[in-house]
Amino acid sequence: EDQVTQSPEALRLQEGESSSLNCSYTVSGLRGLFWYRQDPGKGPEFLFTLYSAGEEKEKERLKATLTKKESFLHITAPKPEDSATYLCAVQAWYSSASKIIFGSGTRLSIRP
Amino acid sequence: DVKVTQSSRYLVKRTGEKVFLECVQDMDHENMFWYRQDPGLGLRLIYFSYDVKMKEKGDIPEGYSVSREKKERFSLILESASTNQTSMYLCASSFRTSGVNEQFFGPGTRLTVL
Numbered sequence: 001e002d003q004v005t006q007s008p009e010a011l012r013l014q015e016g017e018s019s020s021l022n023c024s025y026t027v028s029g030l031r032g033l034f035w036y037r038q039d040p041g042k043g044p045e046f047l048f049t050l051y052s053a054g055e056e057k058e059k060e061r062l063k064a065t066l067t068k069k070e071s072f073l074h075i076t077a078p079k080p081e082d083s084a085t086y087l088c089a090v091q092a093w094y095s096s097a098s099k100i101i102f103g104s105g106t107r108l109s110i111r112p
Numbered sequence: 113d114v115k116v117t118q119s120s121r122y123l124v125k126r127t128g129e130k131v132f133l134e135c136v137q138d139m140d141h142e143n144m145f146w147y148r149q150d151p152g153l154g155l156r157l158i159y160f161s162y163d164v165k166m167k168e169k170g171d172i173p174e175g176y177s178v179s180r181e182k183k184e185r186f187s188l189i190l191e192s193a194s195t196n197q198t199s200m201y202l203c204a205s206s207f208r209t210s211g212v213n214e215q216f217f218g219p220g221t222r223l224t225v226l
Contacts, residue, residue, distance in 0.1 A: 032212035043202050043217035104154040
């Protein structure tokens with residue numbers, strides 16, 4: 001069964017303490033992997049698309065990487081405003097149509 | 113920038129009422145989606161549409177219907193609202209290509225059914 005698993009479920013860091021969030025996936029016909037940021041009570045905000053293993057994308061303190069089985073979202077020297085839930089999703093291709101499968105998210109909290 | 117808007121941020125309805133949630137996107141996207149998001153269950157796809165007047169069931173279509181009369185507008189209808197439909201409803205849109213299609217989300221509608 002195709003699935004996307006994110007870990008940890010929740011992560012609390014001190015301001016400036018770097019860490020990584022994990023997204024592992026088991027899908028056939030991977031087309032792309034997406035990262036989103038979601039603030040409480042709001043819709044997910046698109047961050048990155050990764051297309052193939054070895055690819056990296058950066059935005060401010062965030063860097064996303066992709067391997068054949070998982071993706072990491074590295075956060076360097078985080079600030080309290082980086083607190084949010086981070087969602088991972090994959091687009092898989094099935095015969096004649098594609099489907100997007102979301103993980104359940106990692107709740108990131110940064111303490112000042 | 114892609115903009116997806118939803119008609120209400122918060123909505124309170126009574127059991128048995130008919131509820132309309134509207135979504136509008138301004139990026140000429142072919143695909144539009146309705147999800148619900150609940151704690152511990154993540155995002156679940158209710159319905160999607162890849163063209164005007166076209167619709168496809170997602171993973172949890174029971175109790176919902178949709179309408180897409182114009183390309184930019186996609187409506188979710190709860191024919192007879194029930195308390196188990198209390199949730200955050202998210203609309204999204206994307207291009208329809210054979211490649212990779214990022215979805216862009218609206219701000220969400222928090223629906224409470226009493």
